[in-house]
Amino acid sequence: MAIEIRETFQVSAPIDTVWRFVMDPNQVAACMPGAKLEEVVDDRTFEGSIKVKVGAITTSYKGRVQLTDVDEAAHKVQMSAEGRETSGGMAKGTMHSTLQSLPDGQTEVSIEASVDLTGRIMQVGRGMIQGVSHQLFLQFVKRTKEQLESAPASATEGAAPAAEKPVARPQEDEALSIVPLILKAIWSAIVGFFRRLFGR
Numbered sequence: 001m002a003i004e005i006r007e008t009f010q011v012s013a014p015i016d017t018v019w020r021f022v023m024d025p026n027q028v029a030a031c032m033p034g035a036k037l038e039e040v041v042d043d044r045t046f047e048g049s050i051k052v053k054v055g056a057i058t059t060s061y062k063g064r065v066q067l068t069d070v071d072e073a074a075h076k077v078q079m080s081a082e083g084r085e086t087s088g089g090m091a092k093g094t095m096h097s098t099l100q101s102l103p104d105g106q107t108e109v110s111i112e113a114s115v116d117l118t119g120r121i122m123q124v125g126r127g128m129i130q131g132v133s134h135q136l137f138l139q140f141v142k143r144t145k146e147q148l149e150s151a152p153a154s155a156t157e158g159a160a161p162a163a164e165k166p167v168a169r170p171q172e173d174e175a176l177s178i179v180p181l182i183l184k185a186i187w188s189a190i191v192g193f194f195r196r197l198f199g200r
Helices: 015-022 025-030 120-124 126-150 153-157
Strands: 002-011 035-042 045-054 057-071 076-085 090-101 107-117
Touching: 002 126, 015 025, 015 090, 015 107, 015 126, 025 035, 025 045, 025 126, 045 120, 045 126, 057 090, 057 120, 120 126
Parallel strands: none
Antiparallel strands: 002 107, 035 045, 045 057, 057 076, 076 090, 090 107
């Protein structure tokens, strides 16, 4: 089952601050419920797991996310992700994100993602997956905006490189409601990922 995700949103933070967030897997994972970053292999390869809940179906995926194309000057990034379900299913896809500065000092983020799902999660149907995906995106956006819009720019600028930061741990009772990335988002967002990243 192929799922297409297209989102455009704004966050009240400078583009450089948003870019640093997008490129930091620890910060992204910390904002995504159900996601667990387990290893930063290098600055473009990350491994982790994600707990997914859609309707009555709950399952877990474990896999890898890779940044396949990073254009810092244009603030564009493309990533691919693949995860295997404990019961045999798979989730794999790609996400392309573009950041653009707005005249009022905000940053606009455009995301296009394509996710291919197999396994038990397909039982709930495309409509429910699409709906839950959007709700998850909004939840991730809320957490991301809280972090970016409340933190001073100087604090973000002085952040340590991703590989040196402690791995973010999600709350144990949280379950990710759909696979957005990656993404998140991808995401995501992931959603992004994810999958992925901020809100209207």
